[in-house]
Amino acid sequence: MTDNLGTSPDEVQFRFRDDEPVDHAAVTVDSCCDQTNATAVRIEPGDDARVLLPFLDRLALVEVNFPAFGDGRGYSSARILREAGYTGELRAVGAVLIDQLSHMRRCGFDSFAPDKRLDEEDAARAFATWENVYQRAADGRRTIADKRHEA
Amino acid sequence: MKILTGNDLRSGAVTWWNGSGWSLFVDDAVDVGDASNGSEGAEEILAREQAARRVNAAYAIEASIDASGHVRPAHIKDRVRALGPTVRRDLGVTTADKTGWDWVI
Amino acid sequence: MYRYDQYDQAMVDARVEEFRDQARRRLEGKLTEDQFKPLRLMNGLYLQLHAYMLRVAIPYGTLDARQMEMLSHIADKYDRGYGHFTTRQNIQYNWIKLEDAADILADLATVEMHAIQTSGNCIRNISSDHFAGAAADEVVDPRPYAELMRQWSSFHPEFTYLPRKFKIAVIASEKDRAAMRLHDIGVRIIKRDGEVGAQFYAGGGMGRTPMIAPMIRDFVPLDQFITYAEACLRVYNRYGRRDNKYKARIKILVHELGAAEYIRQVEEEFAHMLTVGVEPPREELARIAEYFAPPAFVDGPKTVDRSDPDFALWVDRNTHRHKHDAYVSAVISLKPAGGIPGDATSEQMRIVAKLAREYSFDELRVMHTQNLLLPHVRIADLHAVWTALDEAGLGAANMDTIEDIIACPGLDYCSLANARSIPLAQRISERFAETGRTEVVGELKLKISGCINACGHHHAGHIGILGVDKKGKENFQLSLGGSEAEDVSLAKITGPGFDEDGVVAAVEKVTDVYLASRTEGERFLDTYRRIGMEPFKEALYD
Numbered sequence: 077m078t079d080n081l082g083t084s085p086d087e088v089q090f091r092f093r094d095d096e097p098v099d100h101a102a103v104t105v106d107s108c109c110d111q112t113n114a115t116a117v118r119i120e121p122g123d124d125a126r127v128l129l130p131f132l133d134r135l136a137l138v139e140v141n142f143p144a145f146g147d148g149r150g151y152s153s154a155r156i157l158r159e160a161g162y163t164g165e166l167r168a169v170g171a172v173l174i175d176q177l178s179h180m181r182r183c184g185f186d187s188f189a190p191d192k193r194l195d196e197e198d199a200a201r202a203f204a205t206w207e208n209v210y211q212r213a214a215d216g217r218r219t220i221a222d223k224r225h226e227a
Numbered sequence: 228m229k230i231l232t233g234n235d236l237r238s239g240a241v242t243w244w245n246g247s248g249w250s251l252f253v254d255d256a257v258d259v260g261d262a263s264n265g266s267e268g269a270e271e272i273l274a275r276e277q278a279a280r281r282v283n284a285a286y287a288i289e290a291s292i293d294a295s296g297h298v299r300p301a302h303i304k305d306r307v308r309a310l311g312p313t314v315r316r317d318l319g320v321t322t323a324d325k326t327g328w329d330w331v332i
Numbered sequence: 333m334y335r336y337d338q339y340d341q342a343m344v345d346a347r348v349e350e351f352r353d354q355a356r357r358r359l360e361g362k363l364t365e366d367q368f369k370p371l372r373l374m375n376g377l378y379l380q381l382h383a384y385m386l387r388v389a390i391p392y393g394t395l396d397a398r399q400m401e402m403l404s405h406i407a408d409k410y411d412r413g414y415g416h417f418t419t420r421q422n423i424q425y426n427w428i429k430l431e432d433a434a435d436i437l438a439d440l441a442t443v444e445m446h447a448i449q450t451s452g453n454c455i456r457n458i459s460s461d462h463f464a465g466a467a468a469d470e471v472v473d474p475r476p477y478a479e480l481m482r483q484w485s486s487f488h489p490e491f492t493y494l495p496r497k498f499k500i501a502v503i504a505s506e507k508d509r510a511a512m513r514l515h516d517i518g519v520r521i522i523k524r525d526g527e528v529g530a531q532f533y534a535g536g537g538m539g540r541t542p543m544i545a546p547m548i549r550d551f552v553p554l555d556q557f558i559t560y561a562e563a564c565l566r567v568y569n570r571y572g573r574r575d576n577k578y579k580a581r582i583k584i585l586v587h588e589l590g591a592a593e594y595i596r597q598v599e600e601e602f603a604h605m606l607t608v609g610v611e612p613p614r615e616e617l618a619r620i621a622e623y624f625a626p627p628a629f630v631d632g633p634k635t636v637d638r639s640d641p642d643f644a645l646w647v648d649r650n651t652h653r654h655k656h657d658a659y660v661s662a663v664i665s666l667k668p669a670g671g672i673p674g675d676a677t678s679e680q681m682r683i684v685a686k687l688a689r690e691y692s693f694d695e696l697r698v699m700h701t702q703n704l705l706l707p708h709v710r711i712a713d714l715h716a717v718w719t720a721l722d723e724a725g726l727g728a729a730n731m732d733t734i735e736d737i738i739a740c741p742g743l744d745y746c747s748l749a750n751a752r753s754i755p756l757a758q759r760i761s762e763r764f765a766e767t768g769r770t771e772v773v774g775e776l777k778l779k780i781s782g783c784i785n786a787c788g789h790h791h792a793g794h795i796g797i798l799g800v801d802k803k804g805k806e807n808f809q810l811s812l813g814g815s816e817a818e819d820v821s822l823a824k825i826t827g828p829g830f831d832e833d834g835v836v837a838a839v840e841k842v843t844d845v846y847l848a849s850r851t852e853g854e855r856f857l858d859t860y861r862r863i864g865m866e867p868f869k870e871a872l873y874d
Contacts, residue, residue, distance in 0.1 A: 121574075146370060146453070148493025152570050155490055159608050175354060175371055182489035195362065198353075205350050208339050210483045212610045213490070220339040220483070221612035224619065237359065238429045239383035280361055284379055303804065304743060308381050312744035314672055314754045318412055318427075332752075332806070 081118045082139050083169050083189040090177075090199065091187040093165055098137040108135075118169075125153035132162045140185070142170035151183045158184035158214035177202045184214030229260035229269060230298065232305060233277075233285025241308045241320070242282060243298075244272060249282050253309035254324060256290065256298045297324045306331045333394050333695060334479050334623045336444045343486065344441045347448055351375050352434035359431070374492070376422075376450030377433055380747050384428040387450040388440060392460035392478040392502070393421030393698040395445075397685035400696055402443045404681035410436050415681070417666060417674045419511075419738060419789060420499065421459050421698040422450055426745055448486055453494045455485035455565070461503045461510050462699040465624060466661045466707040468653045471523050474504035476621040477530065477557065480612065481519075484558050491565050495572035496580035498565070499537075510700055511816035513545045514538055514792060516582045517564060522551070529553050534564055534594065535586030538786035542822050543583040546591040548598065556602075559611045563602035567594065627693040632658035632712045645771075646718050646729035651709075658711055662692075664704040664721060665728035665736065669765035670758050673739040674702030683724045691717050702738055703731070734769075734776040734843070735761040738789050742782030742799060743806075749782035751799025751806035756780055759836050773843050776856040777815075792816035794857045795842060796823040797835060808835035812842065812868055813860045824865060827873055841871045 082102030091097070102116040105123045108131060116137035119125055128135065138157060140150040154166055165187055168180050172190040177199060180188070208220050218226075231244035232253075242249035243256040250256070259269045269287040276282045289301035300306050310327045311319030319327075336344070351371075358368040372378075376387035388403070395403075403423055407415050410432050411425040418424055428436070440446055450457055458478045465473040481500060485491070491498070501510040504521035512518035518533035530552040536545030552560045571589075573579045586594045634657050638644040651660040664684060666674050676684070684704055688696045691713045697705035709717055721727040730736050737760065740746065742753030757780055764770045779793030783800075790796030796811040807829040814823030830838050843856070845868050850859045860868070 124570075145367070146493055147574055148453075148491070148495075149570055149574075151490045151493065152566055159604070173367060174357075175350075176493075179487070179489040179492055198357065198362070201353065205346060206487065207342060207346065209489075210343070210486055211488055212608075212612075219612065220343075221616040223339070224337070225613045225615045234379055234383070237431045239379060239427075241382055277365070280359070283365055301804075303801075303806070304381070304747075304749075307743055311382060312426075312754075313752065314744050314758070 082116060083167065087169075087189045088167065088187050089190055089193055090203075091165075092181075093186050095165075097187075098165065102137060102139050119150070119153050121147050121149040123153070125156045126160075128157065129160050132157070132160060132164075135162065136164045137167060138162065138164065139167045139169050139189075142168060142172055145171040145173050145176065151179065154180070154183040154185055155214045174198050174202045178205045182209065182211075182213040182215045182217070228258035228290050228292065229287050230256040230290045230300070231259055231269060231272060231285060231287050232256070232300075232308065233282035236280050236283040243309075244276075249276070251320060253298050253300065253320075254296075259287070293330075295326070297326070299330055303332060333396060334391075334475075334620065340483075341441070341444070344444070344446045344448070347375070347446060347487075348434060348437045348441050351437055355430060355434055370452055370493075372430075372433075374449055374452035374454055375433075375437070376447035377428070377430070378451060378747075380426065380745055381743075382745065383426065384430055384433070385745070386425045386428045386433060386436060386447060387418070388423050388425070388445060388447050389450050389457040390421050390423060390445075390698050391482050392458055392464065392475050393462050393700075394464070394475060395696050395698070396694045397689040397696070399443045399445055400681050400685035400688065402439065402445065404678040404685070406436055406439060407678040407681065409439075414675055414677045416672075416741065417676065417698050417702050417704065419700050419702060419787065420457060421462070421700060422457055423698070424741075426741075451497070453496050453498075454492050455488060455494075455498045455500065458482050458485065459499070459501045459510055459515075459700065461505065462697045462705050463509060463652055463661055463707065464504070465626065466652075466654050466659075467505060467507075468655045469507055470505040470655075472504050472521055472528060473621075473624050474502045474521050475624050476617060477504075477519065477521055478502040479620045479623075480558065480617055481561065484561065484612070488565075491569055494565075494569055495574050496577065496582075498568070498582065500561075506818060508816070508818040508820070511789070511792060513820045514542070514789075514816055515545065517561065518545050524551055527553070530557050530560075532560065532564070535583040535591070537581050537583045538789060538791050539581065540578060540784045540786070541581075541583065542786065542791040543587060544820050544822065545583075546586070548591065548595050554617065555611060555614050556606065557611070557617075559605045560598075560602055562610050563598050563605050566601050566605075567597045571597070627695075627708060629656040629659060629708070630710075632710050634658060634711055636711060636714055642722075642729070643715060643718050646727060647714060649729040649733070650731045651714070654708065656708075659708050660711060660714065662706045662709045662714065662717055663699070663731045664706065664726050665730055666703050666726070667730055667736050667761065668725055668728045669730075669735055670762040672754050673737050673757050676704070680724055680726060683720065684726070687717055687720055701731075701736060703736070730770060732775045732777065733771075734764050734773055734778050734795075734839075737761055737778045737780060738793070739780040740782050740787035742780075742788075746782060748785055749799070750784075750801035751782050751808065753780040753782040753788055753797075753799060756797060756799075756808065756832060756835065759832075760839055763836060763840070769843065772847065774855060776843070778839070779814075789816060790814070791822050792820070793823055794855070794860070795839060797839075800829065802829065806832060808832065810835060810838050810842075810872070812865065813857065815857060819857075826865065826869055838872055842868050845871045
């Protein structure tokens with residue numbers, strides 16, 4: 077099993093954070109649990125994100141890999157980490173497409189490394205698709221129902 | 228014979244490869260089965276035409292030519308595609324082949 | 333009924349623009365068909381045999397006259413003058429152009445309609461009891477709960493790339509008129525000790541592996557309703573199979589884990605979700621419920637003049653008991669003998685809209701049986717309504733009879749089908765109407781699917797017919813004993829299949845067996861359950 081995984085900061089096309097990106101490779105979830113010094117990890121679709129919960133305070137980067145754009149398990153992984161209080165970088169990597177950006181953002185992703193670079197203009201439009209939202213999610217946005225009933 | 232069919236990307240209409248473009252009429256379909264003489268094979272045509280977005284969801288099928296020269300797809304599904312819904316013949320593809328409804332099923 | 337506020341309208345408008353942009357990128361070549369397909373499907377746009385097909389959502393089957401008129405307008409302007417109403421209370425247009433699709437969605441948005449999530453591996457249109465808000469036997473009107481779920485499930489950020497499609501039905505009576513337990517999640521709103529709550533079922537479905545949903549929780553308090561649904565979906569999204577699309581529905585997960593283990597996982601996730609706080613504010617349900625306040629019913633005659641036998645038959649067959657005794661719900665049959673089940677012309681849609689405005693508080697329903705419904709008709713107005721329907725070719729008195737066939741579009745339209753369903757429905761309904769047998773046989777639910785995906789609900793038919801491809805020829809398997817109602821059961825195959833003529837004859841033979849064997853008051857299904865398969869098999873194959 078290789079421990080040399082992950083995208084480099086150069087491959088990140090969109091990043092919604094001000095801190096310095098982690099500059100070393102990510103390890104697998106298994107390795108992350110074994111190594112006490114790993115600060116970057118990569119989650120594959122079949123991994124249980126909850127395995128990482130005991131280590132969240134030492135992690136600065138979690139990459140969630142999307143080998144196929146139709147496999148939506150990574151959306152749950154992202155929300156689970158944010159619900160558990162993870163505040164480090166959460167990067168969507170792999171088959172990340174324009175029309176998935178807004179939902180990924182809502183699930184807590186704050187950086188994106190698509191394996192094919194996306195059209196900047198189309199992406200900007202995609203991030204801004206929803207002025208309002210129906211569900212509470214990891215982005216903490218006030219929902220439509222919240223707005224309807226605010227005092 | 229082997230012929231190519233798909234749907235027009237914009238309109239969705241069923242189309243048939245006629246050797247230089249896509250026709251609405253199955254009778255215009257040409258045999259693409261013989262690529263041995265250096266002509267383009269089915270796979271090459273499909274790849275090129277789909278990449279150019281002149282056709283969508285295209286594929287190759289078996290067909291035959293009947294005694295009066297009409298092209299008949301082998302499979303019932305493509306026969307229905309060639310003519311239109313059997314239960315709404317008023318909406319079917321206008322074709323010179325008046326016998327179409329006799330062989331669709 | 334529900335009305336959009338500025339937020340709902342803005343969401344639908346934003347979706348129209350998003351889709352317009354997606355279609356543009358496809359036409360410009362920025363999206364491949366593989367990338368575009370899930371996007372167009374999530375807006376109900378399929379590529380079928382002859383053209384694109386657009387499925388428009390009719391949330392929980394409720395619409396008003398203005399909306400029906402828009403459906404009629406779309407049929408004329410962008411299609412070929414008709415539409416097809418479906419078992420999940422939607423409408424489909426068969427001749428749509430990709431380049432028109434965004435304009436159609438924009439037209440729909442002007443009347444608070446859309447095609448959002450009518451296909452794709454996401455949470456689909458929420459269906460409900462077509463008699464909701466009218467039925468004498470309901471605990472409450474289930475539609476506010478369905479609307480709450482509609483909003484929650486629309487553009488859900490986590491559940492848009494599920495393992496497979498996900499269908500939810502919400503009902504609120506003991507009687508099940510929405511095939512609730514054949515849904516991925518079925519919800520029954522109940523009252524326990526005076527408190528309203530939700531009973532959840534999960535893992536039902538038809539398709540190639542039909543299953544009846546087990547109950548997974550007997551009572552979810554209303555202020556945890558969405559949270560519980562979210563937990564059900566998260567467990568499914570994480571653990572539903574993605575290695576094989578034919579095993580990806582939640583029914584397989586529930587079956588493979590066992591209901592007890594699925595329940596355990598959901599409860600664990602639910603406990604966690606309660607700490608996250610995903611439930612909408614309690615006032616939201618109350619706000620929605622206000623839109624479903626009963627109309628101002630007035631007292632009136634409780635009986636009709638039965639001197640016209642055709643009218644009397646229609647009243648007996650096609651009306652359903654209403655919670656107010658001066659009203660009934662009146663079924664508009666889209667099953668004329670020899671017709672195409674579920675199809676309505678644009679002209680018929682306009683007539684129905686007009687009748688809704690005049691006689692049913694501006695409300696219409698789409699039934700899961702592919703019929704339409706005027707939910708609140710004064711008994712005093714029934715004759716006028718029937719007369720108008722009859723003139724429009726909509727007066728067939730055949731609800732729940734063998735003529736009231738559910739049939740998928742089949743190989744006449746659908747790219748997945750192996751055989752044609754519609755011609756069979758036409759022949760059977762015509763045959764039974766001609767021989768006068770329809771009335772003799774009484775309630776008999778016949779359902780026809782043109783392939784194993786079971787859109788025609790053949791597993792749930794008292795008589796089910798499945799079309800298959802047998803060496804390039806259409807072949808039909810007959811099954812008996814299914815029900816989608818509160819007495820839910822799955823039909824069993826009789827034996828070897830038949831050709832088209834053969835299966836029409838076979839349907840007559842099984843009704844012969846029924847008529848010869850039934851006891852007083854027994855429906856076909858009751859007789860089958862009492863005497864079993866053998867007598868039917870003997871008649872069919874000996």
